[in-house]
Amino acid sequence: MENEAVSRNFIEQEIDKDLADGVYDHVCTRFPPEPNGYLHIGHAKSILLNYGLAQKYHGTFNMRFDDTNPTKERMEFVESIKEDIRWLGADWEDRLYFASDYFDQMYECAVKLIKKGKAFVCDLSAEEIRQYRGTLTEAGKKSPYRDRTVEENLALFEGMRKGLYQDGEKVLRAKIDMASPNINMRDPVIYRVAHMAHHNTGDKWCIYPMYDFAHPIEDAIEGVTHSICTLEFEDHRPLYDWVVQECEFDNPPRQIEFAKLYLTNVVTGKRYIKKLVEEGTVDGWDDPRLVSIAALRRRGFTPESIRKFIDMCGVSKAQSSVDYAMLEYCIREDLKMKRPRMMAVLHPIRLIIDNYPEGEVEYLDVPNNLENEALGTRKVPFCRELYIEREDFLENPPKKYFRLFPGNEVRLMSAYFVKCESFVKDEAGNVTEVHCTYDPETKSGSGFAGRKVKGTIHWVAAPYAKKAQVRLYENLVDEEKGVYNKEDGSLNLNPNSLTVLKECYVEPELGEAKACDSFQFVRTGYFCIDAKDSAKDSLVFNRIVSLKSSFKLS
Numbered sequence: 001m002e003n004e005a006v007s008r009n010f011i012e013q014e015i016d017k018d019l020a021d022g023v024y025d026h027v028c029t030r031f032p033p034e035p036n037g038y039l040h041i042g043h044a045k046s047i048l049l050n051y052g053l054a055q056k057y058h059g060t061f062n063m064r065f066d067d068t069n070p071t072k073e074r075m076e077f078v079e080s081i082k083e084d085i086r087w088l089g090a091d092w093e094d095r096l097y098f099a100s101d102y103f104d105q106m107y108e109c110a111v112k113l114i115k116k117g118k119a120f121v122c123d124l125s126a127e128e129i130r131q132y133r134g135t136l137t138e139a140g141k142k143s144p145y146r147d148r149t150v151e152e153n154l155a156l157f158e159g160m161r162k163g164l165y166q167d168g169e170k171v172l173r174a175k176i177d178m179a180s181p182n183i184n185m186r187d188p189v190i191y192r193v194a195h196m197a198h199h200n201t202g203d204k205w206c207i208y209p210m211y212d213f214a215h216p217i218e219d220a221i222e223g224v225t226h227s228i229c230t231l232e233f234e235d236h237r238p239l240y241d242w243v244v245q246e247c248e249f250d251n252p253p254r255q256i257e258f259a260k261l262y263l264t265n266v267v268t269g270k271r272y273i274k275k276l277v278e279e280g281t282v283d284g285w286d287d288p289r290l291v292s293i294a295a296l297r298r299r300g301f302t303p304e305s306i307r308k309f310i311d312m313c314g315v316s317k318a319q320s321s322v323d324y325a326m327l328e329y330c331i332r333e334d335l336k337m338k339r340p341r342m343m344a345v346l347h348p349i350r351l352i353i354d355n356y357p358e359g360e361v362e363y364l365d366v367p368n369n370l371e372n373e374a375l376g377t378r379k380v381p382f383c384r385e386l387y388i389e390r391e392d393f394l395e396n397p398p399k400k401y402f403r404l405f406p407g408n409e410v411r412l413m414s415a416y417f418v419k420c421e422s423f424v425k426d427e428a429g430n431v432t433e434v435h436c437t438y439d440p441e442t443k444s445g446s447g448f449a450g451r452k453v454k455g456t457i458h459w460v461a462a463p464y465a466k467k468a469q470v471r472l473y474e475n476l477v478d479e480e481k482g483v484y485n486k487e488d489g490s491l492n493l494n495p496n497s498l499t500v501l502k503e504c505y506v507e508p509e510l511g512e513a514k515a516c517d518s519f520q521f522v523r524t525g526y527f528c529i530d531a532k533d534s535a536k537d538s539l540v541f542n543r544i545v546s547l548k549s550s551f552k553l554s
């Protein structure tokens with residue numbers, strides 16, 4: 001990490017070389033999502049990588065919706081994707097593009113290829129094309145339509161565009177090399193007939209370009225220099241290069257691949273997230289147990305924490321999987337100094353101070369964050385009746401239990417010493433009230449130097465506290481079994497991934513908190529206001545992360 005300023009990842013090394021060799025005199029990157037779902041943490045890596053490179057090289061960053069496939073795309077996703085990218089902190093300024101705006105140019109490119117004898121209309125069915133393609137060990141077989149004349153191809157392609165043919169009846173294929181060891185080069189399909197309306201171009205087109213043809217053209221039109229994508233496209237690079245070369249773009253872009261980000265035991269694939277959403281297993285695309293950007297935001301992650309996480313993951317060509325605990329480490333580190341530490345009781349039990357005057361209230365000065373004085377102090381009401389955590393009282397404590405038990409004295413955080421005098425049980429034997437006496441001399445901050453106590457517990461004043469619902473999250477996936485069921489490919493879900501605590505009590509000041517505001521609740525973790533379900537009079541908090549971690553920075 002110390003060498004960050006000088007050490008370059010492999011993509012930066014390639015860019016440095018290109019700039020030094022004069023291949024490009026500037027850098028332009030892009031993020032090209034397909035608007036067919038919400039973005040997830042893996043996309044964040046791609047966004048921050050592309051945006052980061054543009055920043056680093058004082059270049060430009062394009063936001064481009066790769067909307068060339070009318071079957072799966074919806075405008076709803078366009079807006080959510082823009083919102084997520086902005087939230088992450090990547091800024092495309094006025095460089096927002098839609099691949100579908102280039103359909104005319106793509107068509108022109110196809111015509112150019114036909115005129116050069118580099119593309120032909122093929123009547124083989126999809127199944128036949130597959131059979132003719134050959135295998136890794138066996139060369140492909142040429143299509144019987146491969147030698148059509150330029151004039152014939154131009155007329156047929158024009159016919160495809162005019163809607164003379166049914167879906168699948170004809171395709172346009174690049175004429176490259178059926179014997180290529182790279183199957184992607186064996187006369188790939190570049191245009192297909194699809195009688196389908198497109199969300200942007202409506203009914204203008206009934207032919208649509210294939211990804212491997214469209215993508216390099218999109219990059220070239222925009223003047224992208226470095227088209228950064230994930231490893232599964234490595235074998236498509238020769239085709240990418242072929243397209244930009246044969247379409248005769250000046251100063252064409254180049255493709256560089258890096259490894260996808262995977263999180264161990266976490267569902268990241270868009271397809272699987274979609275299934276969980278559609279089957280109602282989770283509460284929408286932003287369910288806080290998911291790792292879509294919207295879900296992470298709702299869970300209480302900050303853009304800073306995600307940027308730090310992506311930074312720590314680094315960029316590489318080797319496929320690997322990162323522990324979710326590293327993401328948790330990043331959010332803890334980010335919130336630790338920034339957020340106030342408040343008192344909230346998640347499993348309440350009443351504590352009554354018998355010698356504290358009934359009806360009286362005092363407002364104690366409580367520091368917001370002992371490690372960061374700049375956050376100041378707040379006033380917290382204190383009175384005769386409080387709530388404390390149920391686990392902070394035990395009738396029969398084990399050794400080394402320093403919290404409340406009959407006869408023991410503890411400090412109430414930022415308040416007084418209280419000593420447990422008695423307790424009350426209900427018919428079922430559950431403790432319902434703990435009775436204490438307090439020592440007025442022991443007020444926190446008063447300089448009291450008398451006896452010491454070993455335990456400090458938190459509390460809230462019962463008549464003033466706000467009632468809240470608190471949602472505790474665990475991994476959606478059953479970690480023992482792993483993400484996917486080996487037999488049928490279904491997901492192994494953890495039945496306890498969500499625990500809802502309906503009767504929690506929090507400091508009154510938290511009643512003013514707004515959507516996504518986050519806090520440390522002392523001794524329990526970091527929490528935020530749920531942006532969807534919380535209201536002023538019915539607060540809902542999400543647990544972002546607990547305080548402790550097993551994750552160690554190596």
Ligand code: ATP
Nearest residue numbers: 032033034042043045046229230260261269270271
């Ligand atoms: P998924 O694999 O989840 O279905 P996708 O690749 O279909 O995602 P796109 O909208 O095509 O989603 O992706 C936009 C960009 O994000 C692409 O450049 C893609 O390579 C990149 N990307 C997708 N998933 C990851 C990941 N896990 N790590 C890094 N980059 C990713």
Ligand code: MG
Nearest residue numbers: 032033034066
């Ligand atoms: Mg994709």
